[in-house]
Amino acid sequence: MDSRSETHPIIADAQASNGSTKRQDIIAGATDVFLRLGYGAASMEGIAQAAGVSKQTIYAHFDGKDALFEAIIHEKCDELRIPAVPSGDTDESLETVLFRIAQAFLKSVLSRKNVRLFRIIVSECGRFPELADAFYRSGPRSAVAQLARYLETARDAGEIAIGDPVQAAELFFAMLRGDIYMRRLMGIDTDMDEAEAANYARFVVDSYMRAVAGATLAV
Amino acid sequence: MDSRSETHPIIADAQASNGSTKRQDIIAGATDVFLRLGYGAASMEGIAQAAGVSKQTIYAHFDGKDALFEAIIHEKCDELRIPAVPSGDTDESLETVLFRIAQAFLKSVLSRKNVRLFRIIVSECGRFPELADAFYRSGPRSAVAQLARYLETARDAGEIAIGDPVQAAELFFAMLRGDIYMRRLMGIDTDMDEAEAANYARFVVDSYMRAVAGATLAV
């Protein structure tokens, strides 16, 4: 895969200059096609055209359609780790931190890219269960774990009354997904602009603050 | 479609005795195959085998794969209307009614049939947007509308403090879906038995009661 042939030094240099251009072209084209059409409706011919290479070139770099799909989707799942929950280590109030998390979460989870990725995960979870695991770990599970840690410190400081921090964190994100995320998944709603997102985040944080302000929960 | 030929009275009688057996066989087989494999992975040959008929018989009853798929999925969406929110016209407490609704909702929405149907709606919402509409209207939208009406009466009676009843109802169901529904969609979680469902319903109702017990919301 990384064996640079000695027979055509000029071509080898062209590859070395930006590190296997063809392979990156394939990945870029396949990412576009798979995210747009899903696994079944995407064809290797269409991917080859989108990448500007021939089909055989794809097969020289990947074992087949399944392997290419797994590589593409797995990479997109790993990217979910980046825009995580911002750390709230300052002296901001709980409500302020939750509101900031809410806005970031809504912006990320309702984005077109994210919605399309989740649609594909759901569509192909039978054929590629490992991808569902990767998505869940890198996305929802990671966000929940971070928020749970923060909520736990808030609970230990006596600011809120919750039982299981993980369950409390899951509830917060579930409230944020609300009805709009389901509609987005089904392609019903077009968009939610920043003002609407802020309003909804405010509504959820207000509701959540009341929910966790009460007596300790039995878990 | 319903024109019973006069040329073969015996066959015509066989059809009349239970009302077009072949058509029902096709629907049964297609329902099974489509819900199990989705649109793309299902083949007309496979459906014909599952139904115990020939391919041409399917084409005699339906215009093609698309029309058959739409008929099958649309019918399953219509069935969602049946197990709706139980009416709470008695003198039960708000909490009791919500708890009953929560249990019924969890049982229905987490069922294997319902999860598979929603997976297909999500997968094919690009090709069949009308089906997503049908699902949303018959399922989530219908449940929200019924709960919203109930919450509105509770608000007018001074029992709870909410802004938009529809938004309040959507929040309740979003809390119930929680994290578990997303996991089910991705095929990660196996099952939630009745005891676990009851515990989770209790947790959500408790949290929700606190959330709606506070001051009036700005919507």
Added chain:
DNA sequence: GTCTATAAAAGGATAGAC
């Protein structure tokens, strides 16, 4: 490694007999 050409199979849809 990369391309053109081709194999081999599967799937949607149709023809024609009964």
Added chain:
DNA sequence: GTCTATCCTTTTATAGAC
């Protein structure tokens, strides 16, 4: 209406030249 046999397109994957 129903079946068997067939057409035609699409699709994954491979062969062979350079």
